[in-house]
Amino acid sequence: MKGAALGSTSPSVGAPRDYRLLVPRAWFRVDLMRDRWRAQLKTFVDRQSEGRPVSAELKQHVWITLRNTAEAGRARGAMEFFLLTTSQDGGLPASLLVSSMPLGDTPADPEKYAAWLELREPDGAGRRQVSVVELTAGPAVRVVGATTLNVHVLMPGGVGYLTLSFSAPLTGMSGPMERLCDAIAGSLRWMQ
Numbered sequence: 001m002k003g004a005a006l007g008s009t010s011p012s013v014g015a016p017r018d019y020r021l022l023v024p025r026a027w028f029r030v031d032l033m034r035d036r037w038r039a040q041l042k043t044f045v046d047r048q049s050e051g052r053p054v055s056a057e058l059k060q061h062v063w064i065t066l067r068n069t070a071e072a073g074r075a076r077g078a079m080e081f082f083l084l085t086t087s088q089d090g091g092l093p094a095s096l097l098v099s100s101m102p103l104g105d106t107p108a109d110p111e112k113y114a115a116w117l118e119l120r121e122p123d124g125a126g127r128r129q130v131s132v133v134e135l136t137a138g139p140a141v142r143v144v145g146a147t148t149l150n151v152h153v154l155m156p157g158g159v160g161y162l163t164l165s166f167s168a169p170l171t172g173m174s175g176p177m178e179r180l181c182d183a184i185a186g187s188l189r190w191m192q
Contacts, residue, residue, distance in 0.1 A: 015155065015156060015157030015158075015159045016155060016156055016157070016190035016191055016192060017191055017192065018190075018191035019137075019162060019188060019189065019190055019191060020187075020188070020189045020191060021098065021164075021184065021187055021188050021189075022184065022187035023082050023096065023184055024180075024184075026084060026085050027082040027083060027084050027085075027094075027096070028044045028047075028082065028083045028084075028085070029080060029081075029082055030044070030070065030080065030081040030082070030083070031079075031080060032070060032073065032074050032078050032079055032080060032081055033079050033080075037070060037074075037081075038067065038070075041063065041066050041067060041070060041081075042063065044066070044083055045059060045062055045063045045066065048062075048085065066081075066083070069081070069095070069097070073097045073099060073165075076099055076101070077099045077100045077101055077102075078097050078098065078099040079098050079099065079100060080096075080097070080098040081095065081096070081097050081098075082095060082096040082097075082098075083095050093168065093169075093170045093171060094166065094167065094168045094170075094171070094177060094181075095166070095167050096164060096165065096166050096167075096181075096184065097163075097164075097165040097167075098162065098163070098164055098165075099162070099163045099165065100155075100160060100161075100162055100163075101152070101160050101161045101162075101163050102159065102160040103158070103159070103160045103161075104160075106160070106161065108154070108158055110132045110139040110140065110141050110152075110154055111132055113141050113152065113161075114130050114131065114132045114141045117130050117141060117143060118130045126145070126146070128143050128144060128145035128148070129142075129143070129144050129145075130142070130143050133151075135151075135153060135185060135186055135188060136186065136188070136189065137153050137162075137188040137189060137190055138153060138154050138155075138156065138190075139153075139154050140152060140153040140154065140185070141161075142185075144173055144178070145173065146172055146173060147167060147168055147169050147172050147173055148165070148166065148167050148168075148173055149165075149166040149168075149173050149178060149181045149182075149185075150163060150164070150165050150166070151163070151164040151166075151181075151185040153185070153188055155190070156190055162188070164181075164184070164185050164188070166181040166184075168181075
């Protein structure tokens with residue numbers, strides 16, 4: 001699957017112009033770079049509630065939650081939103097938000113970025129695990145929690161990080177779901 005175009009019309013030398021990411025066909029894609037993203041979310045919610053015992057209140061709650069997530073993501077550079085088909089009761093098993101994050105105050109070195117993130121993690125049972133991993137697309141900072149997995153992949157040309165934010169509120173981020181999310185992140189390729 002082709003990703004959303006990165007950067008402006010005059011990208012930095014060595015910066016990718018786009019990316020490719022393999023996401024299973026069962027995941028519904030919402031293009032947050034186009035004005036029709038709200039209609040795409042509505043289509044997703046309508047399709048998932050068809051023929052299922054889903055109350056109007058739950059359908060409205062799912063729509064509002066997804067809309068708010070998309071809006072907050074767009075404010076932070078999100079380009080795509082992938083949603084795994086809902087369960088029989090209307091819950092959302094998993095999602096992926098793909099964002100472009102310019103460097104700004106963020107360390108360009110993944111080891112330093114991981115250390116920076118590690119310092120911000122609270123102590124206790126809810127503490128997320130931060131590590132640096134090597135993907136085909138390059139070095140990445142991997143942050144895994146009970147129901148989330150964020151993979152911050154350093155973009156070539158030093159322009160920033162492409163962030164893959166996975167969420168699995170129903171199953172949690174372990175076992176098969178964690179392996180699936182890692183496989184999706186591992187499929188990332190840069191287009192020059």
